[in-house]
Amino acid sequence: MQNRVDVLVVGGGINGAAIARDAAGRGLSVLLVEQDDLAAHTSSASSKLIHGGLRYLEQYEISLVAKALAERDVVLNSAPHNVKPLRFVLPHEPHLRPAWMIRAGLMMYDRLGRRRAHTFPHSRRARLRDHVAGGALQPQFDTGFIYSDAWCDDARLVVLNALAARERGAGIATRTRCESARRGARAWTARLRGTDGASREVEARALVNAAGPWAASFLDEIARVPHAHALRLVKGSHIVVPRLYEHAYAYTFQQSDRRIVFAIPFERDWTLIGTTDLEFAAAPETVRIDADEIAYLCAAANRYFVRRIAPPDVAWSYSGVRPLLEEAGVSASEVRRDYLLDFDAGGGAPLLNVFGGKITTHRKLGEEALDLIAPALGNAHGAWTADEHARLPGGEFAEDAFDDENPFDKFLHAVVLRWPWLNAGQALRYARAYGSRIERVIGDARSLADLGEHFGAGLHAAEVEYLVREEWARNADDILWRRSKLGLRFDVKGRERLEKYLGEATQR
The missing domain is CATH 1.10.8.870 (Alpha-glycerophosphate oxidase, cap domain)
Incomplete structure (x- = not known):
């Protein structure tokens, strides 16, 4: 492990791994430290989707949706083995949202994501009784809408970014805790401790706080740097049940509380159902699904599917804590999913804090982070990860992925x-x-x-x-x-x- 680096990244989730990859590719020396395993927490607890977030259009988050849809293309190209296109069926319920509203939203979604129409076909209205996906639904769902997004293995996507960083010279230290970080005029001095109990000091010209749900507590307790941003921790839980249908479509279900629940084909023999949105005030590492969440997700599925499920049918469940920027007076399900990069170079050695974010936009976040950090370190290397040949490890087989369906x-x-x-x-x-x-x-x-x-x-x-x-x-x-x-x-x-x-x- 290097004792002196240009950039020390604290946090081995998707954002930390993406930042380490981008930094190493720009020729900076990098060390990423993670107190547990890569993707041990939030980054392995997502809905596994690379998507624009259709429901955010209803909240007028058009720029966020556009950015995410642009990234959907780039991430698919970079990891065509890990990311795959997926068609979604949205059964229509007139009392929740009128058909014209859904159709208008989907047309906008298509337009914002129009770059690869052959890979992500446009949305359309469907008569479900005549569609293969209609057979799994209760008979009252006669009309629906079909649209495109993508699926990924989220934890493996983190590992792929870490592998890419290491191949470009970065050090990746898992099960290594950053116990303290002291800021100097030219460098940070961080004390790291591994599971063997041994500790060591590392000097870094810049520090990146990508600790996810721990980002604020890292500043308060480890780096001891004052900050103006508060995080709202939101718990999201999923359940996995035996396969509820045979085809390859996923479903988007509208709920009476205006939440969206997905049902997604999972690992060939299973169906993944999620997610919930609940305020979470405990330590992030203690997050667990509770009985009410399981009941909520079962009920959400039972409103639509012919095949009913109950809590005993749950083969596996998982929960994660999303670190979202605090917004007063806004419900957990409506808090913005965009990220904030807080760059502080005025109090000594540069510090970048990552607040929020989602797996879809991890690459863009990494690029924007380095666009801030690199110039402060005298590095003039430009952005590179959006290049069509900048594939993650294992994706090199698809040299013509942008042109090949x-x-x-x-x-x-x-x-x-x-x-x-x-x-x-x-x-x-x-x-x-x-x-x-x-x-x-x-x-x-x-x-x-x-x-x-x-x-x-x-x-x-x-x-x-x-x-x-x-x-x-x-x-x-x-x-x-x-x-x-x-x-x-x-x-x-x-x-x-x-x-x-x-x-x-x-x-x-």
């Missing part, structure tokens, strides 16, 4: 031809997770047996070794819930074997 489908076909002994589900999972880095996982294996011990659900020792060696995985949760979602398919014995293997690996 289905680069991932072609890549998956090549994977199946090259490794025919992989079953269809495993080939798809490897291709989505690792893209062109799949060879680093499989190596010279010629059969499943060559991949080593099988822990369950298609997870073999070769993949575990890769994740430990190259993706900072240290324990079972890192692998089963963040580097993958194989935890949905794992039993207790398989997890115990995995934990034992990881324990032995750390001693080798």
Whole structure:
């Protein structure tokens, strides 16, 4: 680990990883520190969507929607293995919003996101009784609207940004806490402590506070820098239930409280339902879904689907805390989702505070952050991550992604031809997770047996070794819930074997 760097980034969520990637690509020396695992908190607890936020048009957040839709294109191009287009069905309920309002909003949404019409087809009105997605809905939903957005594996997107940063020279230190940060005229001095208890000091010409829900407490307790911004912590929870329908569409459900709930195909055999919006006043690391939220999401699904669900059907749930900028007199669901970059270079060494943000706009946030930091450090390197060739690790197979409608489908076909002994589900999972880095996982294996011990659900020792060696995985949760979602398919014995293997690996 470097003792002197240009930029120290505190926080290993999507914003911190994106900033580290951009900074390293501009030739700055970078160290990112994260007290837990990458994406251990908010950045692995999203709805997994790369989208403009259709409902924000109703709040007149047109510039925010336009920025997010522009980023939808860029992020898809940068990670075509991780991000995929997705069509949404919005059943119409006249008493909630009139059809003309929805149609007008969707036409604006199409216009704002018009850059890649072949990848994201325009919206349209649909007679649901004649549409494949209508069969899963209760019969009173005769009319609906269909529109386009995109899905991603949020935790893996964080890891991909961290990998990209490391490939450009950045240091990535997980399970390393920044215990103090002292500001000098020319540099910050930060004391870092790892899980082994050892501490060390690092000097950085600039400090980035990307601590997410902890951003304000980092300033108050660690950096001890006064600030004028308050965060509103908003809890969002999701549930995963056995698959409620067979097709590939997602649904957008309007609620009587004017909230939106999504139902999304998830990991082949499941449906993801979320999210909630609740004020949260406790420590961010204590966030958990509660019984009322589960009941709310079940009821939201039951208002629309033929197949009913109840709390006992929930196979998995997760909650995250969104750090939003405080707005007096505004409900939790209506607080702005845009971010604020607070750059302070007047009190000594530069400090950048990241408040708010969403996974869709992470790359743009990173670019804007470096447009502030780089000149203050005498770095004249311009923005670069929006370039069509600036792909995240594993996405290099899609050199013509801007012109090719289905680069991932072609890549998956090549994977199946090259490794025919992989079953269809495993080939798809490897291709989505690792893209062109799949060879680093499989190596010279010629059969499943060559991949080593099988822990369950298609997870073999070769993949575990890769994740430990190259993706900072240290324990079972890192692998089963963040580097993958194989935890949905794992039993207790398989997890115990995995934990034992990881324990032995750390001693080798």
